[in-house]
Amino acid sequence: MSRKVPAVVAVVVDGAVTGSYRYTTLEDVTGRDHVLSASTHYLAVPGAGAADIDTVVLRAGKSTTHVRTTLSQDGEPKVEALFLLGHLSAPSGAPSWTSARLQPVGIPxxxxxxxxxxxxxxxxxxxxxxxxxxxxxxxxxxxxxxxxxxxxxxxxxxxxxxxxxxxxxxxxxxxxxxxxxxxxxxxxxxxxxxxxxxxxxxxxxxxxxxxxxxxxxxxxxxxxxxxxxxxxxxxxxxxxxxxxxxx
Missing domain, CATH: 2.40.160.210 (Acyl-CoA thioesterase, double hotdog domain)
Structure with missing residues (x-):
C-alpha cells in the first residue's frame, strides 16, 4: 500500500531544514499509534515550501508496522526514512537492566x-x-x-x-x-x-x-x-x- 501526502517544510537552520523537523513531518502521515524507531538518510537539503511525502507500508503485523517514506520537492527525493510503528506503553517501575555506559542524570x-x-x-x-x-x-x-x-x-x-x-x-x-x-x-x-x-x-x-x-x-x-x-x-x-x- 502506498500513498502520496502533501506537506509543508519549514526553514529552521540557515535556509535548510533540520533532521528532527523532517522526522516529525514524515511520521505525521504514517497512521499507527506511535513511532518506535526511525532511520533516515538525507539525500539533499530541502528548502522552504511545499513538499510531497510518499509512504509505502512494507509490512503490517499484529503489533508493529514497517513503513518507508520519501520526502520530495519538485520531483526530487530529499529524504528517505524507514519507520517502525506500534504502541508505546507508559513505563512502569525501573528498567529491567541498564548499562554502566548509560549517561547519568545531570544537574537540575x-x-x-x-x-x-x-x-x-x-x-x-x-x-x-x-x-x-x-x-x-x-x-x-x-x-x-x-x-x-x-x-x-x-x-x-x-x-x-x-x-x-x-x-x-x-x-x-x-x-x-x-x-x-x-x-x-x-x-x-x-x-x-x-x-x-x-x-x-x-x-x-x-x-x-x-x-x-x-x-x-x-x-x-x-x-x-x-x-x-x-x-x-x-x-x-x-x-x-x-x-x-x-x-
Missing amino acids: YEDCLPHAPDTDRIPATLMHQIQLRMEPQSLEFYDGRPQGVGELRGWVSLPGGEDFDPVSLLFAVDTMPPATYDVAFSGWVPTLTMATYVRAAPAPGPLQFVMDATLIQGGRGDETCTVRDSTGTVVAQAHQLAGVRLP
Whole structure:
C-alpha cells in the first residue's frame, strides 16, 4: 500500500531544514499509534515550501508496522526514512537492566543557564523557537573555551509550556547544539544519517539531554543523544553521522 501526502517544510537552520523537523513531518502521515524507531538518510537539503511525502507500508503485523517514506520537492527525493510503528506503553517501575555506559542524570533544570545563541554566530532560528537551558560547563564553547570532551548537557522545553509527546521526541533529539561544538566551534553541522529510538512516552515538563561525540574524522563526526523526561526516565535515544568542518 502506498500513498502520496502533501506537506509543508519549514526553514529552521540557515535556509535548510533540520533532521528532527523532517522526522516529525514524515511520521505525521504514517497512521499507527506511535513511532518506535526511525532511520533516515538525507539525500539533499530541502528548502522552504511545499513538499510531497510518499509512504509505502512494507509490512503490517499484529503489533508493529514497517513503513518507508520519501520526502520530495519538485520531483526530487530529499529524504528517505524507514519507520517502525506500534504502541508505546507508559513505563512502569525501573528498567529491567541498564548499562554502566548509560549517561547519568545531570544537574537540575533550575541550576542550568538559559541559552539563546546569537543568530550571527549560530544561524539556527530553531533555537529561538524552543527554550534551552545548558549546564554551565557546556556553555564554555560559546565563549571560545570548549572542554574538549565532546559532551553537552542541559534541558529543552517547548514554547508556551507545551508538553512533549512521542512524536515531538523525534524533534527533541536534534534541537540541541551539536556535541562537536565542545571540541571546536564549526558552524552548521548537517545531519547525513540519523537513527532514533523512542523508548517511552514522556512525562509532562522539560526534557533533559546529553549530547556525546566520540570521533571526528574525514570531515564527519558521530553524535549520540540521550533524552530523559522530568522523572529521569530515558524516553528517547538517537545516533547520527554529521558533516563537520573544523576551523
